[in-house]
Amino acid sequence: MRKRFPSSSLSSYGSGWSTNQRIAIGATVVAVLLALAGVVALLTGGGNSQQTPDAAPPAPTGGPSHSEAAPKPSSGSGSVPKPPQIAEPVAYAKAAAQMLWSYDTRDTSRDQQLAGMRAWMTTETKYADWTSVAGQVPDPVLWSRMADQDQHATAHITEGHYPGAFKQALAEDPSAITEAYIYVVTVNGKQTLSWKKGGGGAEERAVTLAVQCRPNHDCTLAAIAPSVTQ
Structure with a gap:
């Protein structure tokens, strides 16, 4: 079995929005659009996958607390890239x-990962669902186990x-977008994982x-949204 994030981690998406966020965003175009789409299930990722025959450590289970606090700025962001200055929703x-x-x-470190991800979020707290994003990062014990195996992904x-x-x-x-200017975008791609002793694998990914x-402003991330994949 391949060593990778659990289903509620960075390698797969499925964390739900909080009740407060649903109420807040419910007053915006996002709620209107998602309601029209009839969305009731969250995106689970998955798809075709490949991996090397090398044995890998067992995949961890569980995930972080849904009450994950925002990381301290002093923790830095490690290898997490800074948000780009992009004003087009799909590109961002x-x-x-x-x-x-x-x-x-x-x-x-895990704190650096969270700090780096937090920098991509909108500062408008009414629309920011940090829980859905932070929920992709495994808890400290699981992150430590992954670090023991030098696990990394591109x-x-x-x-x-x-x-x-x-x-x-x-x-x-068309006017519905003008309150929050929140756009729903589905992205597809491939994630390649690697760890010690030549272990690795690749999986198709999708996220909304x-x-x-x-x-006149750069884009920011508001949330990992329920699935709207067509």
Whole structure:
């Protein structure tokens, strides 16, 4: 079995939005668009995968607390890239997905990983669902086990697009976007994992992100959104 993040980690997406965030975003276009899409299930990732025949440590189970606090700025961000200055939603979502699917436990602590991810988030707390993003990082014990095996991952993005439900809803009511300027974008790609003694594997990935792109401002990440994949 390959050593990798559990299903509620950076390598797979499925953390739900909190009740407060659903209420807050429910007053915005995101709620309208997702309701029209009839979304009730969260994105689970998965797909075709390959791995080397080398035996790998057992995959950890469990995940971080949903009450994960924002990391202290002084912890640094390790190998996590800084958010790019991009004002186009699809391009930003593709960059964010690549960031979320990439990590390196050899030179980045868990706190640094969280700090680096936090820098990509919108500062508008009404729309920011940090829990859905922080929930992708394993708890300290699991991160430590991964670090013991020098586990790291890179990502290749193949495409990003607005789901059909989002485009249809926006066409029906263009003004709905103008309160929060939050766009729903689905991104597809591949994650390649590596660890000690030549171990490794590759998996197809997909994620739907809520990205905030106000006019004349760079985009920011609002949340890992429920699945809208068409």
